[in-house]
Amino acid sequence: MEYKVPKYLQIKQDIIKAIKSGDLRPGDKVDSESVLKKKYNVSTITVRKAFNDLINEDYLIGVQGVGTFVTKKQMNRKLTSISFSDELLQQGYKIDMQVDKIEEIVNESIAEKLMIPHTQSIVCVRRIRLANNEPIAYQISYMDSSLISIEQVQAIYKNKSFYKTLAEYDIVPVWANENYSVKAVNDSQIAKLMNIKKNTDTFFVKRSTVDEAGKIIEYAETYFNKDWYSVTVEVKM
Structure with missing residues (x-):
C-alpha cells in the first residue's frame, strides 16, 4: 500500500x-x-x-x-577550538574568507599586546569571514614581522585560512585568551563589508594566541555580527 x-x-x-x-x-x-x-x-x-x-x-x-x-541561523561558539573555521565546519556551514588588506605597520599599542619592542614592525591581516556566503565577522590579526613576513603571509590567499598559513612556517598556536564585549562598528568600510549599518553593535572579541613556548604569536580583534553569533560556556559544578 x-x-x-x-x-x-x-x-x-x-x-x-x-x-x-x-x-x-x-x-x-x-x-x-x-x-x-x-x-x-x-x-x-x-x-x-x-x-x-x-x-x-x-x-x-x-x-x-x-x-x-x-531565519539567520546563528553560529554557536562553544569555545572548544582555537580555529574559528573548524567550529564553523563542525556545525555544517559552508565557509569562505575574503582578504580586505594585508599591510606592515608600526603601532605602539599593538606592540605592547604582542610584547615586542614599540618600534618593531607588525604584519596586519584584515579579512571578512563568510558562512553560507554571508559575512558574519570582520577579523584583524597582528603578528610580529620577525615571525612571519608580509611576503610569507600572502599565502593566505591560497590557503583561505590564517592558521594554515602560519602552519606552513611552523607557527603553531596551542591556546588562546579571549575577551568579549559589545562594540559598535564606527568604521564605515568595515560596516559595509559586514553588510551592516555604521554604528551597529557587534560582539567584539580581543584575542591573544600563544605557542607552546608561551610566546604571544598573534593578537586579534574581531567584530562578530550579533545576528549570526552566540557563545555557549559549559560550567562544571
Missing part, C-alpha cells in the same frame, strides 16, 4: 529543501498562506501547521503583519 505524505509535511519538506539548496536564503520571505493554499490545494490550517513546525524548528520566523521569513 502506497503511503501518502500529509500535505502539511509536503509543504514543510519543500521549504526545507529550498533552504538547504540555497533557493531560499536567510532573510528571504517565503510564500504567503494564500499562495501556498492555492499551490497545494489545502486549507489555512494545513499551511499554518507547516509554518508552526518550521518556526519551532528555527527554519522560519514570523513577523506579524509583514510575513514569514527564513
Whole structure:
C-alpha cells in the first residue's frame, strides 16, 4: 500500500529543501498562506501547521503583519577550538574568507599586546569571514614581522585560512585568551563589508594566541555580527 505524505509535511519538506539548496536564503520571505493554499490545494490550517513546525524548528520566523521569513541561523561558539573555521565546519556551514588588506605597520599599542619592542614592525591581516556566503565577522590579526613576513603571509590567499598559513612556517598556536564585549562598528568600510549599518553593535572579541613556548604569536580583534553569533560556556559544578 502506497503511503501518502500529509500535505502539511509536503509543504514543510519543500521549504526545507529550498533552504538547504540555497533557493531560499536567510532573510528571504517565503510564500504567503494564500499562495501556498492555492499551490497545494489545502486549507489555512494545513499551511499554518507547516509554518508552526518550521518556526519551532528555527527554519522560519514570523513577523506579524509583514510575513514569514527564513531565519539567520546563528553560529554557536562553544569555545572548544582555537580555529574559528573548524567550529564553523563542525556545525555544517559552508565557509569562505575574503582578504580586505594585508599591510606592515608600526603601532605602539599593538606592540605592547604582542610584547615586542614599540618600534618593531607588525604584519596586519584584515579579512571578512563568510558562512553560507554571508559575512558574519570582520577579523584583524597582528603578528610580529620577525615571525612571519608580509611576503610569507600572502599565502593566505591560497590557503583561505590564517592558521594554515602560519602552519606552513611552523607557527603553531596551542591556546588562546579571549575577551568579549559589545562594540559598535564606527568604521564605515568595515560596516559595509559586514553588510551592516555604521554604528551597529557587534560582539567584539580581543584575542591573544600563544605557542607552546608561551610566546604571544598573534593578537586579534574581531567584530562578530550579533545576528549570526552566540557563545555557549559549559560550567562544571
